[in-house]
Amino acid sequence: MQVELRNIHKFFGPVHANRGITLTIPAGTIQGLLGENGAGKSTLMKILSGFIRPDQGEIRLDGQSVTFHSPADALAQGIGMLHQDPLDFPPMRVLDNFVTGSPGGLLPDREDARQALLSISQQFGFSLDPDAYVDTLTVGERQQLEIVRLLWLGARVLIFDEPTTGISAQQRQKLFAALRRLADEGRTIIFVTHKLEEVQALCHRVAVLRAGELVGTADAPYDLDRLVEMMFGKVISVGRADPVPLGETVLALEDLAVEDHRLNIRGVTLNIRAGEVVGLAGMEGSGQRRLLRAAAGLIRPTGGRVRFLGRDMTGRPYLDFHRAGAAYIPADRMTEGLFPDLTIAEHVALARQRVGFFLRAEAMRAWAQEAIRHFSIRGRPETPARALSGGNQQRLLLALMRPDLRLIFMEHPTRGLDLESALWIWGQLKNRCRQGAALFFMSSDLEELLNYSDRVLVFFGGRVSRPLPATELDVEKLGQLIGGYGFDRVVNTAAPAAHTEGEAA
């Protein structure tokens, strides 16, 4: 089935998420869709699969103009989407998941469905146990279940959103084989990713989105440098900030390990010194966030040691880190960073030490006004945090950090901010470093990582690179590492580096 997207526009409030995207995908192709976070890939695919409606534009299937009223409607017309976190029902059995939502009478024909499940699975070499519970399956198996289900329901166009996140190498091979086979059978595959390696290995053609726009297309074989450039844009050379003289070791990670149900990261060894900035790079969900949280005591590491200012803090709660001079600034400012219903004045008073038992309204106002002025927050002392824009929320978060911090953990320092706010935020952070704080952050913005970090750790496929000096990297190289290219080279040297890399001073 040939898919045509014509001049698709979508707004979310003031955000223009898709800006007139036009793309034609012939039947039997594997079409890659590349772009960094927030580029508009997900929005576009949600439009194509009936989850949201475009504000403008047209979808054509085999030349026929169509409109979808719901995802089920889209599937009935042949378009199925497989979400990054498969949209299934974990507490239910595989077979029940398989038949849920299938058309038919009151009682599903389970025998028939079981046969279908097994035979389609077999065609693709999947081994799914119809009686197993979905929450015992790996993400890869849950994807297989969704693929089989969508095919059973007659999908002729299959959209895959970042399907290789959190699946094993073997499962990935199986998935790719299945996709090639589906394309050979004449189905249309859309493969959303930000891994260049996968585009290279799998996709017949690729379209690149950036900031809501389709910036270019390419056919295999690809010029990787050009793809990276399309994805991340021309690097605006802000120029690296003046180097900050480094001080004593603030944070030391020794052979740190973190685990969750899908990731198992071990052997991270790193020393961060006062004034230093260390960035964590990688695709979303590669373990950066867990590592950052384990280093801050927010989750308990399953192995290794954490030393903060020379003290062994392994297994201690975040509160102890906080007391000793660390702060953790989360990416999701409204659900984790700020108190939506509390005012700026209340935030400032909360963060201040020694406010006394009774609050004095004038004092609170004065503190808030000082913070508003000093951090250029657009708001008044009585403005609740939820009414602030993203940039102003981030400024407020910075205003809440105590002056004598020694270590700042930060997730995506400038995500969703305009350039001016971003520059301002980094100016503030660098100031902190000059005052003796260390900064340990994660980001998916390559320029940010390169411009502001002293060293970068790259996460890929459940492994972590050794700390790479930012001066040895550029956007192309870092982009390729994040996509897995040449990653083995920077990992294999990790073990010896753990010792040589330590403090020479």
Next chain:
Amino acid sequence: MTWDTILTGLAGVVAMATPVVFATLGETLTERAGVINLSVNGTILLAAMGGFAAALTTDNLWLGFGVGMLIGGVVAALLAFTSLSLKQSQIAVGFVLALLTRDLAYYLGNPFVGKQGPRVPVMTLPGLSRIPVLGALLFDHDPLTYLSIVLIFVTWFWVYKTRPGLILQGLGERPAAAYARGANVRLQRYVYTILGGMLVGLAGPTYSLSVKAGWKGTISGLDGIGWIALALTIFGAWNPLRGAVGAYLFALLQWLSLVVQPYLPDVPTQVLQVAPFPLMILTLLLVNIGNTEWMKRTLAGLPPDARHTVARILRAMQVTPPAGLGRAFEEE
């Protein structure tokens, strides 16, 4: 104590459990769809009163049950509208309705207190009732008890075996996925909330026209049953069969408390009557403790073997509520 009295007692347990079964099944359906109806306690009282009043004034039992279910449905519809459409907290609305309907029952029921009303006759099932033990236990009741037993299996069958039932599970578990599979989430939540409310409503006249026939105002002894039904829904892990078993256990405990009464002269009757409540807390504790932050932290600090073993034990006990329970869902 003779075998016959035990058998009669146990048959009484089955009868006493009937309204609790209705209410638990109703709430289970509602919560499966992702809505918490906290008004159960008051709804049962109002439906008991309303059903009794209707049956008394018209001398029509059917009408009594119809009114009871109507009341349950209307209260649930109010909750559904205020929480699903007007986006108010389900907890707040449900709780206010629980108190409001209770006082309404006492207020409107005032003229009917102590009146002799109609009562559902016992319908001994010919043949079946002659089966030894089982016959006396299960087949010598009024039609409501038969209906409740049938409903347990129907509900269970509906939830786990039918196509709409599978979608129902999805509604509470992951509304986004149910939506992706073609469900009109809000409409279906309305339907199940009202349907569940009607079942809860059915519990009312089951008391006032059968199990505890009559209306005695504040001393009817029905206040509190609704909260038990809510707890049984959790105890039953949102499974109609398990919930019903809970209802029978509850009735059994209440009966046992009467049985042991003569042997414990120092313990007042009322104390034993309430014995199921501390047990309820204990059960909730056991099924929830694995979800706590400190438990997770403690687990991460254990050596791998112990970690995995303890996690497995906790998971075996744990009940996890439908993930979307009480959460609003917006189609994008």
Next chain:
Amino acid sequence: MNQNMTWRETLLYRGGAVLLALALTSLVIWVSSPSTPPWEVLGLVFRGAFSTPAQGGLSWKKVADVLVAWIPMLLAAAGLLITFAAGLWNIGVEGQIVMGAVFTTWVLRLMQDSTAPPALALTLALVAGAVGGALWALGVGLLRTYGGVNEIFGGLGLNFVATTVVLWLIFGPWKRPGIGSMSGTEPFPPELHLPTWGDTRLSGVALLIGLGGMALAYVLLKGTSFGLRLKAVGNNPRAARLMGLRPARYMMLAFGLGGALVGLAGSIQVTGVYYRLIPAISSGYGWLGLLVCMLVNFDPTWAPLVALFFAAINIGSIQLPIVLSLDSSLAGVIQGSLVFSFLFTEGLRRLVLQRRARAAAS
């Protein structure tokens, strides 16, 4: 994006809520007695709070009765405002009143045969009541923070347990000489009663405690850093944690403090109203406190007034059975309708705001 409404519009919605509640209650009254016009019934309830039907005119005794009902409601609402600030639904409030009463009775029983001065005995009894309420609330808190049991179910369960404890005491260890009965324990001697004003049942000490409790909640929540932290924990526990607070500890503190205030309500029911322990010692004031909190949207400013209004409705409705042979539970119907109507119109208001925001965005 205009997130706010003018105060005129807000007033309109509040007024709408009152009208809706009036309509609902009128309907109920009409159903129960079609012959009496609803306004007559409502008027009787209103006048009943300040005068007796026999004499007419202002009756100080009645006013005192309203204040007597106001006190436990104030304390329950004060305690609940504190737990609500921390984001907790303290449904266990009824049990906390009961345990406050039980602890108070216990201390008074210990002291009544001693030579200790009555003032000391009463003070200790009140303190014990606060402790009892706090302990019971902390039970809910422990179940919630360390057991993962939602505070609604923990609280409900403990309510029933508290009722059981009372019944057991009344029919068991503390039963009246002879045979225990629902009428409660043996009354305490007059010197162990809180002193009352004239021939009313109103005790100045109790009134002070009630007002003091509410004032404490008000000051704590509006003017202290502790209250601010509670609010922070209630508004977003995850952010509170990242800011270096301990959400679990603040939740426990809220339970302890709130429970103590609620327990005092039970204490006063024993020392100032019934002078003994009875099974229905809480008189449902816990639930009413909850309704008060919902009606003022969990803001302490208007809580005392709303509580006073609720108390007046309660007392005013006492005459219903005598004069019109209607049940006095009409009070609960009026109160419940008000809160439901308030939630309903709030929902409408929010819907309108959302529509406006959406219209402004596109």
